[in-house]
Amino acid sequence: MAGLPGESGPVGLTLALGRLRALGAKGLRVALPIAGHPLGLSGPPEFNAHALDAGEAVIATGAALGLVPEVSAAGPEGDQHVEVVWRCQGVREAPPADVPSLSEAERELAEALREATEVLSRLNVAGSGPAAEAALEAYRARAERGREVLAPGYPPRAIRVLELAQRVGALVDIAYTAGGDGREHGGAVSASEIAARAEALRPVERTSRRAQVAAYNAYVEERERGGA
Structure with a gap:
């Protein structure tokens, strides 16, 4: 995970989850937005735009932070593997858009x-x-x-x-x-x-x-x- 407050560089998932908890996160919510339907998002526009590009995001409730996956291929041709880095950004603490009971x-x-x-x-x-x-x-x-x-x-x-x-x-x-x-x-x-x-x-x-x-x-x- 990259961009996590209090960390100077990317960190592994276990450390990241502990850090989110220390920052006040009470739970993680999924968002599945597409163009014209920001499902599960609450803003700001910059975060929403990144989430829309990815087609998914995770919101850490209680910490005002959101996570968007960045997927890339690494390694030489013929021996590539996929890397996923979750980039952390600030979000607005508000009810998520259009999520039903x-x-x-x-x-x-x-x-x-x-x-x-x-x-x-x-x-x-x-x-x-x-x-x-x-x-x-x-x-x-x-x-x-x-x-x-x-x-x-x-x-x-x-x-x-x-x-x-x-x-x-x-x-x-x-x-x-x-x-x-x-x-x-x-x-x-x-x-x-x-x-x-x-x-x-x-x-x-x-x-x-x-x-x-x-x-x-x-x-x-x-x-x-x-x-x-």
């Missing part, structure tokens, strides 16, 4: 799953083409391998919400990838059909990301409500 997320997801299925049928994404079938099988395999989607201690509802959010997200991914005819964007054959599909799926994808953030942050929320 678990109960809200669960209700929204049930509707989003119905909408996603309807959209795929209406826009001719049958889900029976080779690429769609392969994507669905890959999702099922990942689900079976990772039945424990959250660490011990999370409320059961958070696990249900995250599993359903991942299922909705997988349906959206399938709709955007190659369909049975080998083309991208599912079964869309014209620019207008591709645009219609994107417009119809955008709110579904948004609901999925909101629910994932709610699930990941449920442990911190529960601890804060309990006064821990």
Whole structure:
């Protein structure tokens, strides 16, 4: 981790977490922002911009600090490895943007799953083409391998919400990838059909990301409500 107050250079994760605790951090929250939807962020604009570029961030509540991953490849060609450095910056202590409660997320997801299925049928994404079938099988395999989607201690509802959010997200991914005819964007054959599909799926994808953030942050929320 780089840029941590009180440290002159990058430090390892164990030391970084201890330092954050000493600086007053009470918990870590996930943010999954995209352009036009700063999900889980609270500012300032400079931090939000870096988080949007990365597509993710972690907020240390109680310490007014945020962490954004910087990913780079290192090593000679043919023997490269990926390095991730979490860069620490100051953030605004304010409620995170657009994060629902678990109960809200669960209700929204049930509707989003119905909408996603309807959209795929209406826009001719049958889900029976080779690429769609392969994507669905890959999702099922990942689900079976990772039945424990959250660490011990999370409320059961958070696990249900995250599993359903991942299922909705997988349906959206399938709709955007190659369909049975080998083309991208599912079964869309014209620019207008591709645009219609994107417009119809955008709110579904948004609901999925909101629910994932709610699930990941449920442990911190529960601890804060309990006064821990």
